[in-house]
Structures are given as structure tokens and as C-alpha cells.
Amino acid sequence: MMVNLIKLRPSSLEWELISNYYNEQEKAMKKIFFTIFLIMTINTTYAEIKIGFVRINEILKQAPQTAISNKKLEKEFKSKTDKLKKSIVTLQTKAKSLEKNGLTMDDATRESKKRELQLAQIDIQRSERELKEDINLRRREELNTLQGKVNLAIDKFAQKEKYDLILYQGVAYTSDAVDITEEVVKVLGSVK
Numbered sequence: 001m002m003v004n005l006i007k008l009r010p011s012s013l014e015w016e017l018i019s020n021y022y023n024e025q026e027k028a029m030k031k032i033f034f035t036i037f038l039i040m041t042i043n044t045t046y047a048e049i050k051i052g053f054v055r056i057n058e059i060l061k062q063a064p065q066t067a068i069s070n071k072k073l074e075k076e077f078k079s080k081t082d083k084l085k086k087s088i089v090t091l092q093t094k095a096k097s098l099e100k101n102g103l104t105m106d107d108a109t110r111e112s113k114k115r116e117l118q119l120a121q122i123d124i125q126r127s128e129r130e131l132k133e134d135i136n137l138r139r140r141e142e143l144n145t146l147q148g149k150v151n152l153a154i155d156k157f158a159q160k161e162k163y164d165l166i167l168y169q170g171v172a173y174t175s176d177a178v179d180i181t182e183e184v185v186k187v188l189g190s191v192k
Helices: 002-008 012-043 056-062 064-104 107-161 181-188
Strands: 051-053 165-167
Touching: 056 064, 056 107, 056 181, 064 107, 107 165, 107 181
Parallel strands: 051 165
Antiparallel strands: none
């Protein structure tokens, strides 16, 4: 029981990653609030400031580039996923055959077949893990590319509509009046 509890504790590397994440978020929030404060104090005497907010998750879901990226990834990894599915079906067939015919086999043959199945299962699990890692890596690459396009679309929209500040992360509340997500999605459709 003690071994299971030890495994549940995050490693020092995980704690460091979590700590770094929250420190980065805190720094980003401080920068945002400082920028808002600075813009508000400078611009209140000259003109009304124009602030917008975008829901980045919604943009990433609705962006036309997301569907294209998903189809691209699906096509890229189709042969590997099909091969893995065939391996799983073959393993299941062999397991059913062993279960059905295992009683008629001698002990040595039955144990040999069980070992073969276990090794095949381990190999399939390794292949599945590697495939997931490859897919996740490529998905992150595509997401980074899309994030760059989203930033370009936000910049383009902000310049066209003369926004002073557009926020999309670390905001506790925004009203619908400043939510410009749909407009940015439309602009994103024209970004190549």
C-alpha cells in the first residue's frame, strides 16, 4: 500500500514544472494589469480607450485551419493507426483461440502461447504509446502554427478596428460587450 502512495506523489521535476507554470501566469497577469493601468492613466485624459477580449479556446475550435489541420493529421497517421488496429484484432483472435483450445494443449505449449500473447500485448502497448506521442507532438506543432495565425488575425483586427488593448488570457471576467471572438474568427478565415 505504501508503494502506491509514493507513486501518487509528484516528483520534484513535476513540482518544479507546476511552480514555473504558476510563476509565468502570475508574471503575465502582472504585465497585463500594469499595461491596462498604464493605458488607462495615459489615455483617460485624451480619449476613450477601446478594449476587446477573445476566447482563445473558441477561436481554436472554430478556426477553419483547425479542421484542415485535423484532416492533415488524420491522413498522416492513418496507416500507422490502421496497422495498430490490425495488430490488436490479431492479438484478440489469438487470445480467444488460446482460451478455446487451451484445455486441450499440454502445459508447456499453453504456457508458451501465453508468453507469446503477453509479449505481443507489450509490443502493441509500446507501439500505441509511441503513436500517441508522435500524434501529440505533431498536434502541438500544428497548434503552434495556428497560434501564430491567431495572433496575426488579432493584430490585423486590432489595427483595422483601432483597438487599444485586446486580452485573451488570465482574465477573470469580461462582458459580452468586449468579446470580439467571432470577429477574430472571421478575420482568421482570411489569414493564410
